[in-house]
Amino acid sequence: MKLVAVTACPTGIAHTYMAAEQLEKTAKKHGHAIKVETQGSMGIENELTQEEIDAAEVAIFAVGIPVRNIERFAKIRVVEISVQDAIKNPESVFAKLA
């Protein structure tokens, strides 16, 4: 499966990046391709282009704050979870995608 994701937490210092790493790690394990955009203390990194989003099947939002530039995701199925869930229970997140 082709996935895109956005992670963002209130202070943007730690959980944004932990969630991103966890999503990448777990996707790899399940054989999915994933690109994760982080919206944290360093600003927006690894930014998703409209093409990348349009080419994906599902977008995962692992966020505790509103996603910036959310209009990019108007046409795609979005699964929204908490940042903690992404970090602690990544498997259950991927179970939801099927």
Add this chain to the structure above:
Amino acid sequence: MAQEIPFVFPLKNGMHARPASRFQEAAGAYRSSITFVNTQTGTRANGKSTLSLVASVTRAGDPCTLIIEGEDEQEASRGMQRFLADEFPGCDEDLVMPEEPAGRRPLPRALRGGAARVERGIGASGGIARAPAVLLSRVEPAPPPAGWPKGTDEEEVARFRAGVHQFEAALRARIAGAPRGVEQDILKAHLSIAADPEFAGGVEETIRTTHVPAGEALLATARHFAETLSAAGSVYIRERVLDIEDVSARLIAALYGTAGTGERVQLTRRAVCVAETLGPSDFLALDRRHVSGLVLARGGVTSHTAILARAFGIPCVSGITGIHRSVRPSEDLIVDGDRGLVILSPAEGVGKFYEREERKLSAIRQSLARQAGLPGVSADGRTLEVAANAASVEEVSAAFAGGAEGIGLFRTEMLFMGREVPPGEEEQYAIYAEAARSASGRPVIIRTLDIGGDKPVPSLRIPPEENPFLGYRAIRLYADHPALINAQLRAILRASAHGNLKIMFPMVCALHEVRAMKERIRGLMDDLEREGSAFNRAIETGIMVEIPSVAFILDQLCREVDFFSIGSNDLTQYFLAVDRANKNVAPLYTPFHPSFLRLLKQIIDGVHRHGKWIGLCGEMGGNALAAPLFLGYGIDEISLAPSLIGAVKSVVRRCRADRCEALLSLVIAMETPESVESALKEFAAALRGTALVTEETVRLSSGSATKEEAIREVVDILHAAGRVDDPDAVEDAVWLREQTYPTGMGHGVAIPHCKSPGVGVNSIAVLRLDSPVAWSTGEEDPVRFLIFIAIAASAKGDEHLKIIAGLARRLVHDDFRQALLEAEVPDTVIDLLEQKEHRT
């Protein structure tokens, strides 16, 4: 013909008891009547009455006039002018005003949520104390239980006079026995209230006109003055009511042989004393060995009782309404004078918090004292002598005890202030010799008298000046006053036989001034030799660099003098033509103008080119931000306030001279003082460590038994390491973050974090707990490993945040976490955290 002296009231705190008592002393020396008129408010006061002067409710800047009338009015007028110019401006001390009430600041977590009964007041004297409460009541001015005995009016007047006499004698004895300083000053102020002619006159008049007993008349008169003062706009003056009540109570006791209504408390063990209010005499009557802390329901930070508590280093919290009624005798109390808190019957957790707090604060104090005691030398071995400024022998000893490597500026003006007759040669000799001896071989630079101009001295008959800063002051008036300067130079020369003294002249602008002084010194040396007095013929002489002209004749001056000292305050003012007391131009006053920094470079390089040495003794020397610049300049010495030595030395010792030179070249090329200052701040932050985590911030064993304790501990680790400036604010920010969702990440690891202005340097602290603690409700996975990330509020998307983002990513990998959890020494933890990316 009456004499009038107009002047502007100079004292910051207005006319309160201490300056008033000095004023009354000075006025009392003359037979003429001396009337003090506040032309702003129109109030008039008897200049020989402290109370009447205080009741004039005069504030700083009020225009005033003295009217002097009587047979010795000429002499009195000269004397009072001298007093107003020389002595009076020094009669007040700067109040150390403790910070705003604790109300606005977050409480430490350990004190919240019903864990303790916490009362907030005003921290009137810093420090932490814990002891059982002893309730005190002050001695109230009140009639004896049997009522006032009543005699004839004349008998009552006689009773009053005898009581005053007895009280004065007792006070004088205590003044003689008290150490110099605050305690003595306050007792003297009380003596002047007791001996006040308006007060005594008021009491006697009341007895004669209303035929009441002496005690009643005394209370009525005291009430009258207390009411006048209570109406004053200044808090400081209102707090003087306590002094009047205090003195009245003691006077009543002296009149009737009673002890007043307050019970005498004999402290036998350490106690926190709690009272509604406490007069200075009540406080002084306590056995201070047993007073751990002081809690007052009424009163602020400027009452004499609060001032005494600060002088004795006793933690004190005041202004907690009703506290004397809510505390039980012997109740366990903690006084937190830094935060302005009193904790009643603290629970175990609160006690533990304060034990840890005290351990931490004492570690911080010790580390600063250790820094102060180390030599002033950069990390790569460039020496920068860190000396202290002083104005008395006591300050010299205190400065050396506090880590000074010399006295870079001994101001002598103070010896001439606070007295009507200038000190003679012998008296000065004794002072300078004592300073030389207490320095045990280290240098003491004595600056000759820097008076005149803005510090007018009527006895020198200097006419009023249009522009005193550009006027007749310091070295410019020595030639016209040979007796004055000769006495001082002879005293310094004779004292030079006892240690390493140097002579420094202020306000030099031209070569001939220096030559004249050298000539004078040679003559005095010859005299001393003929007299057979010992002195050091090789004594070094130097000049202050305050006037920019000096910078352009350094070659000539270096042939005449041995050293230079930059007076950065005056040099900045003269160089930029900015009077820093003028608030319209004050923003221009900063030594960080690139032009000024270039001037300093030209001066320092010029002096060194001619083989002489140079120091700096202005406020810039005590600015820790500027310390790297001094290493960059290669200046030989800086001299600063003794309390700043530890902080400045710790900066100097972390600097590398080559980096400081690069910093200097960088800022000298900048265009604005603001950009210079921010470059210096950046340099200072980098000095505190580019490393996010150090051995100091990793603790692999901890007895913290709750989440609260563990979080406080990681915050305190960074506070003790000098990386967090405001631990309470940072703790609060961490808990605010925990509220959004707890930062436990499973596997026994939590990463509490925050971004807060209380963080000085971006940091990571690591804490491994001896036994795991619950992190969030309903979470079965307790935490035993904390990685605390503290980010300064000003941090932008910089290198540190990138490292932390990388660390966060690595933490989700089991092998990385496992390695951290199992680390045996801090070094392993540091290595793991500093890895650039995940290694599998």
